[in-house]
Amino acid sequence: MMSTWGCCQSAFAAFSKAAAKAASARLRNMGVVRLAHNWSARAEICERCPLRVLHANVSYCGRPFLRLIDRDPTIDGCGCPTRDKAKSPDEHCPLDTHHEAGARR
Numbered sequence: 226m227m228s229t230w231g232c233c234q235s236a237f238a239a240f241s242k243a244a245a246k247a248a249s250a251r252l253r254n255m256g257v258v259r260l261a262h263n264w265s266a267r268a269e270i271c272e273r274c275p276l277r278v279l280h281a282n283v284s285y286c287g288r289p290f291l292r293l294i295d296r297d298p299t300i301d302g303c304g305c306p307t308r309d310k311a312k313s314p315d316e317h318c319p320l321d322t323h324h325e326a327g328a329r330r
């Protein structure tokens with residue numbers, strides 16, 4: 226029972242985080258919040274990444290979040306659209322240069 230509750234809590238936290246990211250991306254696309262100054266270079270790196278998944282003509286860091294909610298970002302990617310991710314100064318790659326877990330989470 227406890228592990229089921231723990232799973233629901235982590236799924237709820239993941240949904241909340243994804244919703245907040247989507248809202249931020251919308252504000253960024255409306256020009257309300259700032260873009261990362263090097264976002265196009267960041268987006269290009271994602272286009273060459275083996276974790277990148279193309280879904281409905283949109284690049285994602287791994288499978289889209291709603292298609293794989295319980296995930297390990299170092300293996301599955303984070304599920305965010307890579308272009309939105311690259312535009313956010315607060316976002317980071319889940320991998321480091323050795324394809325291991327990045328320092329920031």
Ligand code: SF4
Binds near residue numbers: 286302320
């Ligand atoms: S954020 Fe990192 S892991 Fe995700 S697609 Fe871009 S380069 Fe790959």
